[in-house]
Amino acid sequence: MSVDAVLARIDQDLDKSLERLFELLRIPSISTDPAYRDSCRAAADWLAAELTGLGFDASVRPTDGQPMVVAHYPSRDTANDGRVLFYGHYDVQPVDPLELWNTQPFEPAIVTRDDGSKMIVARGAADDKGQLMTFVEAARAWVAETGGLPVPVTILFEGEEESGSPSLAPFLNAHMDELKADAAFVCDTGMWDRQTPAISTSLRGLVTGELTITAADKDLHSGLFGGAARNPNHVLAKILSDLHDDQGRVQIPGFYDGVPEVPAEVKAAWDALDFSDEEFLGQVGLKKPAGEADRSALEQIWARPTAEVNGMIGGYTGAGFKTVIPAQASAKVSFRLVGSQDPAKIVDAFHAFVRERLPADCSVSFTSHGASPALSIPADSPVLQKGREALRAEWDVEPLMIGMGGSIPIVGAFRDKLGMDTLLMGFGLDDDRIHSPNEKYEKTSFHKGIRSWARMLGLLAN
Template identity: 70%
Template sequence: MIDAVLERIDADLEASLERLFHLLRIPSISTDPDYADACAEAAVWCQGALAELGFEAEVRPTPGHAMVVAHRADGASDGPHVLFYGHYDVQPVDPVELWHTDPFAPRLATEADGNKVIVARGSADDKGQLLTFVEACRAWIAVTGKLPVPVTVLFEGEEESGSPSLVPFLKANAGELSHDVALICDTGMWDRETPAITGSLRGLVGEEIVVTAANKDLHSGLFGGAARNPNHVLAKILADLHDESGRVTIPGFYDGVPETPAEILRQWEGLNFTAADFLGGVGLKLPAGESDRSVLEQLWARPTAEVNGMIGGYTGAGFKTVIPSKASAKVSFRLVGDQDPEAVRAAFRAFVSARIPADCSVEFHPHGGSPGLRVSLDSPYMARSLEGLSEEWSKPAVVIGGGGSIPIVGHFKDILGMDSLLIGFGHDDDQIHSPNEKYDVASFHKGIRSWARVLAKLAG
């Protein structure tokens, strides 16, 4: 049966591209109120595309942009009920003068290496990826009259503007949306030939600290050497965050950090990833993290403490000999495993407070916190999905980590009680959020075929 479905996908590729181009022409920029009507149009288009396939599909209003919710439950009763998530909104196009053509006039282009790509805002993030799943469903329904497993679809219209309506919507509709496993397409492959499932994401804690010494800025000639300089205090505290091996020195920081399974480390070693290649692209040579860990492990499976900004004293043009009254820094922590965001925050504040001199004071301002996330490697859904991807790409699919954070995964876990599988077909050079965003035609085509195989595997 899967062979007939794949043949249908191949035969229908041109029509699939036409449908994608229609959606790409809608300028659904969620963060700009001037495009509210376009966002509404995109939601209606998605609802119509799903209703055409026999889904019970609705546009659901929110205080912001609408959600699209759809159900089709005619799949195998003994297979998992999946929730597929994507977003129909896109980033602004500025600076528009750097686009080679109209961002909302999608076109096919051939790159210098002969690779064919779809160029338009939203082609990779996330309209092209979203439609790979829809088109896979289309092929299954056309060939068999049904889907292999029951499917619920949730399309959001505010992902690119912070998802302000998402958490309340999930809480209000948890009974309807909570199923066996969530499928999320907003990710990428390891490389052009190697499919991947993102099996872990790092959490995040943000803190701003303000150190105050004197009650006003001081002349460094009149007070230098005698008055406490908060720049010195702050710089020493921040330098103390790491030891010479790159390990974070905050007591209790590594509580809940698991060791990466040997099987996964071996898989990562086989990816031919080098620190020189990774850092060379940004003008660096030497990795600066934990010296006993590979760069991939540092990025995907280890926690971090980073200083994102420092302000103190005169920073304008020219020179001003001043001892500032205040100095501040913005510090972020990426978390993994079972690290508790609030425990990390409390430990950091205690670490800083213990190093504040008696004639100085410190203030703390929190900037969000979320835990890291892991998908169980023993999950049958993981194993079946890897098998389907490997068959399509004729190369073993790999489990990779994500250095950043994708909040929706945490919300699905906390609110809906569901694990997520992050399966996407984007590439690092797709220029998402940038001018001339593109999505490889091969990614779109084989992405559709991949989802068709994954659905078949999930059905058992």
Template identity: 65%
Template sequence: MPKPTADQIDAVLAHVDRTIDQSLGRLFDLIRIPSISTDPAYGDHCRRVAEWLSADLTAMGFDASVRDTTGHPMVVAHDKAASGAHVLFYGHYDVQPVDPLALWNTDPFEPVLQPLENGDTAIVARGASDDKGQLLTFVEACRAWKAVTGALPIQVSMLFEGEEEAGSPSLAPFLDRTAAELAADTVLVCDTDMWDHDTPAVTTMLRGLVGQEVEVTCADRDLHSGMFGNAARNALQVLADVVSSLRTPDGGVAIAGFYDGTRELPDAVRKQWQALPFDEEGFLRDIGLSIPAGEKNRSILEQIWARPSCEINGMSGGYTSAGFKTVIPAKASAKISFRLVEGQDPIAIRDAFQAHVRARIPADCSVSFKDHGLAPATTMPLDSAFLRKTLEALSTEWQREAALAGTGGSIPIIGEFKRRLGCDALLVGFARFDNRVHSPNEKYDLSSFHKGIRSWVRILAAFGDI
């Protein structure tokens, strides 16, 4: 279709408003199917959701199908009738388990509407926010465009997977098989948060991840501390010395070459973050702390979004049950994770870490390692026309400037899209921080769902200029 006119956009938005109850009904139908991907007992339900989505998209005029994998199926859909830009929208239809069930106030798979103190309404159910509600905001925006104008303003493909909550084991091989079919100008992902209750955000920076499990072995058995104390190596002491050597006094990481390739935050992004209403003292106070850790002279937002980190996630060894046992442990282990920023190579970081550890292991002791994830950081180019148009559309809909955000977490699938499809990703989500994702009583605000649909209507129209 030709570039959408202002009157067409207004008509589509009005249709969204008039039909929001029907959109909500479809979301409820989708939520009622308990698509828990990590439990084999729910495999049939995962397929039911995939078939539901495929049938719904087909009825809308998409060329949609359910694609089998070695795990749960994928859903692929295309509408390439329009000219111009081509986007691939990604979402996941699987959900987390509901345990502990006793902490839910209602049936996790029977969505209910509950009034909130701020005047909004919460959709309470497993998957309401992560990711069925978010996924459906885009689908409903496409439905509105087709209902009002008969066509989409740009070319749209969709990919919905059913294993995101299980680590996406089938995604990479599936992308390899369908790379030519799914290639697009950009990937759109709706699985992130707003900046605050009223401010939309585009997540442009995702940290990468290196996970390592380390096991140190000293003696050939646990030893009596009275008989062997001082004379025999203590595996926990050796490991503690290694772990303490990972950080510098000023809060940095002491591994040689760790910061190779890292770059300073662009001034424009730093100024934008400084202007965001972020309470550093409150951020720490909410978790019972008051003194910032990490690198000195770095803001908290910079530390958690734009700087690499090294964290000890767990240590074990010796006697840890009730009571006391005077033992010198023969083995000790630790789980350590590194969050990476753009420019850092996960394999190089892993190798540098292992070299750092080996150099500190006594000659009569040994060490072994186990990988728990290797993923690079990803960054959306700030000069992207898709990013610029998205920010403009979001700011118009929410009547306030959309934020450029980072996230301290890692979403490895975004790197897979870049490596296997050559596509950058735009992460636009409408969840709020109190949505209790993965927890009992998960919710998605009705305003998030309604204005999320309206936001995608505007974004699709804005992409018509590209």
């Protein structure tokens, strides 16, 4: 059957698709806050009910944390040649600071700009409810127009992506046979710009952790002990400042082992893109790239490793003033990895780097929050070529093959545990303000995202 009738159905039912998205956006499924545990369950129940209504064998699966939603079309008991797996997450980030929102974060609204373009504003609009619903609505259109899906599909929605996915690996280990498919789709990615779709062909790895420097056995009065007692804030600041040299290179020994140079032809293609460092940074009030001095901002994001300090705590941080020398000071640190950098070796090297800089009367402890390697998608992957064809047909431009500065550990898990390549095809934009107040998702991204997935399903049937 021609996909044209399915696309016409999507256009006809767009308002209803938006209504359903708004229902999901109204559920405050904040996974990291225990106060919202019931809301996370409500979001999972809502999705399972929607998928059941489309003919999926759908269920909510308990975990030690937030539940998973698993759905199969047709039932997993039938022959499943050519089955694909679609992954998304229904949980969202906290909304603070609430006073910076222009609308209520869980009361979705469509905002029209001066140029007439429209955006959906709500927490989770882009990350990831709007994105996952593009696939659900594409499936809905196929079922409504043809009575079924053109290929067997399994859907996995998790509820802890925004809080580190602690239940995901155990769940995959326990359900490997059920979740295996020929290929996986992940929509938690973006476009190059409003007119140009993209497929992300590489992801940086991620190492996260905390370190705590301890000196005295209690907080000290700075008038009585100042100058004589070691201050952990000073020690921590000095160690963290040593992470980079004046040119922005990370100074941990062996850090760049396994970091490849970008191939000349790939770098030439990136250089040909209409990308401005100043415009990219200008949208967040900055001007100059701050990483490795000899690399463009685009190369820094897509192809270079990083060492970042994500938070620092030490001493009195409340209102007013308290003259203490703290007994402890802590920092949250993360590393983005590329190429074949080994996460375990990075952790060990960082720990050694810190210990070598500890002065007398100080000790350090470390807490790990997870580690995953970088990965890339083979250029000759058949599903990648189908994705390019679907995007080219829908957007009427050649889609870009780009790198991705973020990390999506599920992609590595799909490769290592289930033996599947993953197509990273989403419709977010850099200015969607994910994790920030006034998160938004373009109405065009939602509409054409649905149409793109509908085309993709049709191509997979061929």
